[in-house]
Amino acid sequence: MSEILTPRLVLRQWQEDDLVPMSEINADPAVMRWTGDGSVLDLEQTADAMERWEEDWDEEGFGLFAVELLGSGELIGFTGLSVPHFLPEVMPAVAAEWRLGRQFWGQGYGSEAAQAVLEWALQDRGLDHVLGICRAEDAASANVMRKLGMTPERKTVHPVYGFPLDVHGIDLTEYAG
Numbered sequence: 001m002s003e004i005l006t007p008r009l010v011l012r013q014w015q016e017d018d019l020v021p022m023s024e025i026n027a028d029p030a031v032m033r034w035t036g037d038g039s040v041l042d043l044e045q046t047a048d049a050m051e052r053w054e055e056d057w058d059e060e061g062f063g064l065f066a067v068e069l070l071g072s073g074e075l076i077g078f079t080g081l082s083v084p085h086f087l088p089e090v091m092p093a094v095a096a097e098w099r100l101g102r103q104f105w106g107q108g109y110g111s112e113a114a115q116a117v118l119e120w121a122l123q124d125r126g127l128d129h130v131l132g133i134c135r136a137e138d139a140a141s142a143n144v145m146r147k148l149g150m151t152p153e154r155k156t157v158h159p160v161y162g163f164p165l166d167v168h169g170i171d172l173t174e175y176a177g
Contacts, residue, residue, distance in 0.1 A: 002124060004065065006116045009109060011065035011079060013057075014050055018066050021075040022046050025101040034138040035099070037161050056082060062125055064097060067113050076104040079113035081121055084133055089156060090167060094121070095131040098144065105140070111147045118148060122172040129171055136164035 004011040025031055026041035026049070041049065056063035064080035077100035084095045096117055098110045121127040132150045134141035135158075150168035158165055 002120065004116045004120055005070070006112050008070050009076075009113055009116070010068045010070055010073075011113060011116060012068065014054060014066050018075050019043070019047055019050065021101075022050065022066075022078070025077055025099065028102055030102050031099065034135045034141065053078070053080075062094070062121070065113075065117070067098075067100070067109070076100050076109060079110070079117050081117060081125075081127075081130070084131065087133065087156070087159065087165070087167075090131060090133075090154075093131050094127055094129075095133050096121075096148070098141075110140075110144050114144060114148055118170065118172065128173050129169060132168040132170075134166055134168075136166050142166060142168070 003013070020043070023041065023043040023046035026046045029038075029040055032038055032040045053064045060083060062081040064078045064082065066075055067077050067079050068075050077098065079096070079098040081094050082097050084090060084093055096114050098114050100110055118130060121130055131153070132141070132145040132148070134145070136155070145168040148170060150170045152166060153169045154167045156165050156167060157163065
């Protein structure tokens, strides 16, 4: 797994001491509002999720990075790449993801981290197209996608939960960063 430095962030592999701060992020209803069915995750569920995220690195050659503040080392969430198996109509595909603690919203960290992931996807993983998928009402995520240069590709409905989804994409061969 690679480590990526941005001007303010470190994107790195998960560590054991990330469990508690990530579970606090996952326990915040405002953070989880647009994720899955909107349910929060407890410590055990976060541990299971982190284990799956580590397995993705082995299986896919990419996954979710822990994101920490460069200066303090504080974990602020995650960003990275995943395969959106939950949405068969877009497969085969790779999607960018991010989730930050609420106290870190509105400071450009999500865009900064996701932009670094797109550059990494192109340069280190050789991917030529990456999606961004969000609930239609999730204006903040849609804004990050626009900042990344992603454009709308389709509107659809979540196959399990039935809510509207917007699928954006970017051709990384034309990505300017």
